[in-house]
Structures are given as structure tokens and as C-alpha cells.
Amino acid sequence: MNNDDTPKASRRSILRAGAAIVAAGAVVKHAAAEETQKIEKSLVGYVDKSTNPDGQHCSICANFQPPAACAIVAGSINPNGWCGAFAPKT
Numbered sequence: 001m002n003n004d005d006t007p008k009a010s011r012r013s014i015l016r017a018g019a020a021i022v023a024a025g026a027v028v029k030h031a032a033a034e035e036t037q038k039i040e041k042s043l044v045g046y047v048d049k050s051t052n053p054d055g056q057h058c059s060i061c062a063n064f065q066p067p068a069a070c071a072i073v074a075g076s077i078n079p080n081g082w083c084g085a086f087a088p089k090t
């Protein structure tokens with residue numbers, strides 16, 4: 001097999017690709033660290049569908065981060081969910 005037709009990567013392109021991979025890894029690691037610092041759903045009584053008598057639910061909570069996250073509770077959050085850490089938007 002003749003490898004002369006195979007495009008050769010330059011040292012610069014290899015270094016650029018390596019830097020991009022390291023940067024992507026740092027972003028993923030940062031996101032994972034943020035997620036692990038959040039509270040587990042079970043510890044705050046999270047439910048996917050709110051039954052709160054006052055009509056409280058995630059989409060009107062100050063901690064809700066659309067479309068499906070919370071600033072303090074880990075994992076996917078349903079806009080119609082609820083937990084004991086509900087805080088009304090001001």
C-alpha cells in the first residue's frame with residue numbers, strides 16, 4: 001500500500017486539534033463539576049408534576065433554568081415539577 005496519497009497532518013494542525021480536545025475536555029469537566037455540586041432530587045422532595053396547593057411549580061421558581069434545569073437541584077427538571085426548595089421569582 002502506498003501512503004503517498006494520504007494527506008499528512010502538519011505538526012501545527014495536530015497541535016491545534018490537541019488544544020481543541022483539551023479545551024473541550026475542560027468544558028465538560030467544568031459542567032460535570034457544577035452538576036455534582038447540586039442537591040439530589042430526593043433530598044428536596046422533587047416531583048415531576050407539582051401537586052402543590054399554592055400552584056408552585058418549577059417554571060415560576062427563581063432557581064429554574066429553562067428549558068429543563070435548576071440552579072440548585074441536579075438532573076433534568078420538568079417545568080411543571082416542584083421541590084421543597086421552591087423560591088418564588090421576585
Ligand code: SF4
Pocket residue numbers: 046057058059061062063064065069070071072073077081082083084085086087
Ligand atoms: S422548585 Fe425550584 S428549586 Fe425546586 S427543582 Fe424546581 S426550579 Fe429547582
